[in-house]
Amino acid sequence: MSPSTKRRQPPDERSRRARHEEMVVRARGDGTYEVESPSGGVYDVDLDAGECTCPDHRFRDARCKHLRRVAIEITLGEVPAPGERAATCASCGDDLFVERDITDPVYCEDCTLETGETVVDRETGKLVVVVESTEDRASDVRITGRGWSVADHHSNRDYDRDDRVVDVLYPLDRGVSPADISPRDLSRYAFPRGRLERPS
Numbered sequence: 001m002s003p004s005t006k007r008r009q010p011p012d013e014r015s016r017r018a019r020h021e022e023m024v025v026r027a028r029g030d031g032t033y034e035v036e037s038p039s040g041g042v043y044d045v046d047l048d049a050g051e052c053t054c055p056d057h058r059f060r061d062a063r064c065k066h067l068r069r070v071a072i073e074i075t076l077g078e079v080p081a082p083g084e085r086a087a088t089c090a091s092c093g094d095d096l097f098v099e100r101d102i103t104d105p106v107y108c109e110d111c112t113l114e115t116g117e118t119v120v121d122r123e124t125g126k127l128v129v130v131v132e133s134t135e136d137r138a139s140d141v142r143i144t145g146r147g148w149s150v151a152d153h154h155s156n157r158d159y160d161r162d163d164r165v166v167d168v169l170y171p172l173d174r175g176v177s178p179a180d181i182s183p184r185d186l187s188r189y190a191f192p193r194g195r196l197e198r199p200s
């Protein structure tokens, strides 16, 4: 019998239940999950260890429906993966997951400014070109040639001290394409992300 004519196996019962039963999954924030079964039972799932406190797992050593359900919800983006936490984008307010040890403020992929992008400096209304969106915090980055940090610079004091630093080339006259300008003609600055916005 060739593989194509082989009868498909009926879906495994645990897999079917993992997908279709009404279970409530909550991330505890320490990499483990609490799963509430339709029967009312509440079980602890440690996905990395492959363990669940339900009888099916403990007595039969099965990859129970709770373990499977947690894996499914992670894949669907419903709960954070182990090592991640839920967060809110500081720019658009969308929910996202980030590595657990990354503190706020955080930005979603859409709100992370891209290299070469032209954005507006909210303090001056001028256009600047993004060189790099960094992971550094404004309070940790010292301004070249000055004795203070990006956060302590007088024009940055209205922004979050822990905001991400974005390196930009500044300023650019409106109507000028960044492609027509030599980077050497421009000054490089480090700004808090919140100081920059996309042109409307």
Ligand SMILES: [Zn+2]
Pocket: 043, 052, 053, 054, 055, 056, 057, 064, 065, 066, 067
């Ligand atoms: Zn279980």
Ligand SMILES: [Zn+2]
Pocket: 089, 090, 091, 092, 093, 094, 107, 108, 109, 110, 111
């Ligand atoms: Zn966002």
